[in-house]
Amino acid sequence: MFADERIAVIGAGLAGCLVARQLADRGGMPEVFEKSRGTGGRLAAARLGGASADLGAALIDSKAAMHLLDARAQLPLEQWPHKRSDMKLMTCAEEEGWVPMPRASSLTRALLEGVPLYTETRIVALEEHNQGGWWLHTEAGETKGPYTRVVLAVPAPQAVPLLAASDPLQRAASSARMTPSWVSLLELPERPVKLAEVDVLEGDHPILARICRDSSKPGRSGEIWQLQANTRWSEQYVDADPGWVGQQLIGALSALLGESVKPDALRVHRWLYSNVESSQKIRPVSSCGSLAVCGDWVCGQGILAAVESANLLIRALETND
Template identity: 35%
Template sequence: MNTPIAIIGSGMAGLSAAHALAAAGLNVQLFDKSRGSGGRMSSKRCDVGDLDLGAQYFTARDRHFVEAVRQWQENGWLAEWKPALYQSQGGQLSLSPDTQQRFVGVPRMSALTRQLLGDLPATFACRITEVFRGERHWHLVDADGQSHGPFSKVVVAVPAPQAVALLSAAPKLASAVASATMEPVWAVALSFARALDTPVEGCFVQDSPLDWLARNRSKPGRAVGMDSWVLHASSAWSRQHLDLPREAVIEQLRCAFAELLGCAVPEADFALAHRWLYARPAQGHQWGALADADLGLYVCGDWCLSGRVEGAWLSGQEAARRLLEHAA
């Protein structure tokens, strides 16, 4: 049996790399600090249903990703989302001219990554804090001091600032990753027993603390109960209010939401706030993936490319390709 490859992170990039490596006959072992897969595609299960607090949808442009999306759609793992889409600029609300196809996991965004995880071996609620190389193999240490290994190679598939801390064995690689900065985003979910009187189901926002909002029940496969909304603050506002108490974040973004819609928005019957410290890359890159192939260290993530779900998948594929190419 071949020595397994460790993959740190089970978001779209890590799962993409894991699938490609497993398809080539290699053993992989996934690790994730969360209780389940998905990363920023994860969804929150709560009393009002499932809420997509991270990635709201994704698009497909690259032909390889288009084919993967087609297969996932045939499997019933995702569906096309066709919201009544608006845009808001300078306080003026209008229909958006954006007509590109949008896809969502069914019945929640994280359902797609759960399906991709399948039977791949994974250890959850395990935050890896150190990656070091012994005489022949790699070993991982988690936050509880437990050691994992041996591994032949390591793929790091987490946000760039978290990846840097795991790359002390490869200073040049760590330096390259450190040049990728990421922006935070506050996400707020609001649920109302009585539906809000608005046709809006999704909206791109400018000139506001908000950047995006979506009506949860407009997405395919979602339960139609309470009228739940997910609001994403702009990165600029989130950065300025990074340590604001959650209750204050909820109230300020609820007020911005009411001002944007121009209709009565009462106190929510349910509300929560989630802070994504590393929500999106501050600038685009065309790295694909980064590697020290001689050492056997590979790094991938959406921040290596576009910052989108598609970028994460493509980056994972590229990391796997480079690993397989070097192993040949």
């Protein structure tokens, strides 16, 4: 149905890459535009010291992984049986999870095999072509196109200014609420004694939502930990200095362990649109059929919702539903 259609996909996160893959597999000619240097969005990896670690979602749950592997069996996903505890280190149980190999962004890279990708290209406006179709305007002042369709695969607040041509989609994106997360990656000189048997900690804590040993994931080494602040704390300090945030997160970990944590390397990142707090279910395609949205906020929240939104969109385009 998409044979030889030139389709622009804006956003190289999981949803955008999955849509691009499915369009390409159906004979379409998707081109992906991404404002960052690499792919993955909230499933991105970052350098720390000499290694690379996951900066966004720490792991993929089994249901989402099964959906992804159903879509493409050879995706670089590996099971990660890990030991999980609460923040008081009272309980510890083995749980299943999945991780992209060798790093988070490998998943989106694999999905985009053979699909043209333009990184460091932020799309700032869409212009409707008078014969149907779209031109894209980039932040650098370039014009790309024309495209028969445009798929916006970006977080709801970033979709709003690009959806002026569709009232219902713009209203839906405006009403979605997304919350921030501060994240810090630490390279430690050695594994903390109290965390010798634990890979992931989650639960009630005044500052932290999750502590994850990135180096425990399959194929990784070193002593890299990811600390994720909880939503309430991240919202309260959303505009704080990253250096200060890093020290607060290290302080919280030190207090929890009862020992002073002194990282050899530290990286702090603010995800302004980390999680979907609320959104409404929508038909993801505009009435003209050539403008569409996908991303976690379209189907709920989290990785599974991002996957479902890509599948929902392809179905809606195919059946004109």
